[in-house]
Amino acid sequence: SRFKLKSIMEEETAMKVEQSEKASIPPLIAAAKRLERLLGGGLQSKNHSTYTNPAKVVRRWLGTASGAAGSATPDEIAQAAVVLLDPTGVCSSGLSLLSDGFSGDGLPATDAEKIYLTTASCREIESWLISLLVRCLRKEGKVSEAYELSEKGVATIAKHLTVASPGLPSTGASTTSLFPVLARMYRYRSLCATALNDQNLNNRLRADMAKAHNMACVRRDVDCQATLLNLMLEDLIVHSQIEQAQKLLSNSAFPESASNNQMCRYMFYSGRIQALRLEYTKAFSNLSQCLRKAPTNTGLGFRTAAQRLLVVVQLLMGEIPDRHVFFTKGMQTELAPYLAITQAVRRGDLAVFNSVVSEQASLLQKDNTYTLISRLAHQVVKAGLRKLHMSYSRLSLQDVADRLGLPSAKSAEFVVAKAVRDGVLDATIHHKEGYVQSHDLVDVYATKEPTEAFHRRIAYCLTTHNDAVRGMRYPPDAYKKQLEASRGNRRKRNDDKTDEEKAQEIEDELEEDY
Numbered sequence: 001s002r003f004k005l006k007s008i009m010e011e012e013t014a015m016k017v018e019q020s021e022k023a024s025i026p027p028l029i030a031a032a033k034r035l036e037r038l039l040g041g042g043l044q045s046k047n048h049s050t051y052t053n054p055a056k057v058v059r060r061w062l063g064t065a066s067g068a069a070g071s072a073t074p075d076e077i078a079q080a081a082v083v084l085l086d087p088t089g090v091c092s093s094g095l096s097l098l099s100d101g102f103s104g105d106g107l108p109a110t111d112a113e114k115i116y117l118t119t120a121s122c123r124e125i126e127s128w129l130i131s132l133l134v135r136c137l138r139k140e141g142k143v144s145e146a147y148e149l150s151e152k153g154v155a156t157i158a159k160h161l162t163v164a165s166p167g168l169p170s171t172g173a174s175t176t177s178l179f180p181v182l183a184r185m186y187r188y189r190s191l192c193a194t195a196l197n198d199q200n201l202n203n204r205l206r207a208d209m210a211k212a213h214n215m216a217c218v219r220r221d222v223d224c225q226a227t228l229l230n231l232m233l234e235d236l237i238v239h240s241q242i243e244q245a246q247k248l249l250s251n252s253a254f255p256e257s258a259s260n261n262q263m264c265r266y267m268f269y270s271g272r273i274q275a276l277r278l279e280y281t282k283a284f285s286n287l288s289q290c291l292r293k294a295p296t297n298t299g300l301g302f303r304t305a306a307q308r309l310l311v312v313v314q315l316l317m318g319e320i321p322d323r324h325v326f327f328t329k330g331m332q333t334e335l336a337p338y339l340a341i342t343q344a345v346r347r348g349d350l351a352v353f354n355s356v357v358s359e360q361a362s363l364l365q366k367d368n369t370y371t372l373i374s375r376l377a378h379q380v381v382k383a384g385l386r387k388l389h390m391s392y393s394r395l396s397l398q399d400v401a402d403r404l405g406l407p408s409a410k411s412a413e414f415v416v417a418k419a420v421r422d423g424v425l426d427a428t429i430h431h432k433e434g435y436v437q438s439h440d441l442v443d444v445y446a447t448k449e450p451t452e453a454f455h456r457r458i459a460y461c462l463t464t465h466n467d468a469v470r471g472m473r474y475p476p477d478a479y480k481k482q483l484e485a486s487r488g489n490r491r492k493r494n495d496d497k498t499d500e501e502k503a504q505e506i507e508d509e510l511e512e513d514y
Contacts, residue, residue, distance in 0.1 A: 028072055028080040031065040036121040054177035058124055062180060069132050077133050084125055086116040094126035094156050098133060123160045127181040134188045147192035150185060157182045183223035190231045206235060226258035233269040242276050249273060264294045268306050275372060280317045304334045311338050312372045315379060320346055337363055345376060348384025350404055385419050396435045
């Protein structure tokens with residue numbers, strides 16, 4: 001028992017020393033060594049089991065390493081590259097890209113203090129550091145340099161995917177661990193190309209992304225499939241090629257196992273394309289699902305853009321959004337113009353609507369919603385006609401023109417005739433007398449409106465049920481128990497005991513000795 005106490009004290013001392021060493025390690029180097037241990041490199045213990053899905057490990061690690069990466073500077077990135085990457089190994093080309101122009105301040109005094117990463121994680125760390133440097137250059141306004149570096153980064157990762165497979169070590173590493181980093185590199189390259197605004201460059205990248213998407217489908221790269229599909233849709237929408245975007249949308253399949261963020265982007269782009277093609281019901285469904293899936297603790301700009309588009313689509317469908325939508329935390333200022341437009345549509349006054357749109361034209365064009373809002377004039381007239389239809393049983397065409405802000409009674413007659421034909425009004429136009437006679441209101445439950453409302457609700461419930469069943473059918477990490485049982489690596493009963501039970505056993509043994 002005395003020996004046990006001594007060993008416990010030694011372990012506590014070793015843990016304190018390890019924690020103090022970790023505190024002195026730069027964040028980027030600490031994050032890189034953590035990935036080395038996760039992927040089964042030489043820095044981990046021999047008894048540590050490797051993971052069967054390296055891409056999932058790297059994807060989660062990128063999320064946990066975002067804190068260290070967010071505040072990184074070019075010098076810190078270069079220092080981490082010199083310390084971690086072996087200049088004579090497979091990452092020599094990436095090391096030359098990262099350390100170009102680095103002064104060498106903050107490096108270990110001797111080469112013996114450098115512990116280079118093994119091939120289990122050096123390729124992933126090299127690609128990750130290149131992506132961080134691309135982001136730093138883009139933030140500093142050096143867009144051309146950032147684009148050139150992103151091109152070299154994509155070429156470096158593609159080379160690793162081509163030549164790394166035959167020379168992998170026996171630690172269980174796989175080239176699939178490069179897929180999440182490659183998808184991130186594609187994203188940064190697209191952002192830099194958009195900032196450069198070069199038409200020839202965009203055309204070349206469009207063909208390159210299509211080829212890369214085909215290769216990702218062949219090698220079952222879920223990360224690159226989802227990212228590249230969203231990038232191509234975004235590029236086509238920005239350049240107003242809506243029909244080509246619809247063809248791409250209909251001829252491609254979005255991977256179901258993609259990340260939630262990519263799924264939200266895909267639904268947003270799908271909703272925008274369908275709204276521009278007058279498919280408002282599908283657009284409303286996709287945008288509503290996009291907002292439900294979007295993270296609530298971050299991505300305020302994305303959620304604001306989705307909410308703006310959803311408000312416009314609801315107005316085009318003839319619905320008035322709830323008032324609390326415009327007062328969502330963090331969105332009040334951005335949604336203020338759309339609140340004014342919604343109020344004008346609800347009043348049914350075309351003159352007020354035109355004045356509001358003319359005042360906010362520059363902001364609406366910046367939000368890329370001006371084209372959709374220009375279609376709302378007909379909805380404004382419809383709303384005004386509904387109010388007049390419910391208030392008056394008989395009204396002259398000149399009064400209709402004055403109330404709706406139309407130029408003449410003849411224009412009002414054409415508008416009312418179209419509304420009657422579309423089923424908006426149940427009335428009769430008396431041309432000679434110059435008035436409109438409304439019919440008695442029909443019971444709404446005798447129309448198709450309740451059926452359509454129930455259909456939308458049932459479709460939403462069925463979609464939610466199918467997603468829940470699909471999620472419960474394959475619980476996460478369920479295969480690990482079977483894998484451990486087949487390998488004979490079941491834990492012993494003692495390993496299932498909690499720390500409190502183990503401490504109680506040690507105390508009981510000490511009491512028996514004394």
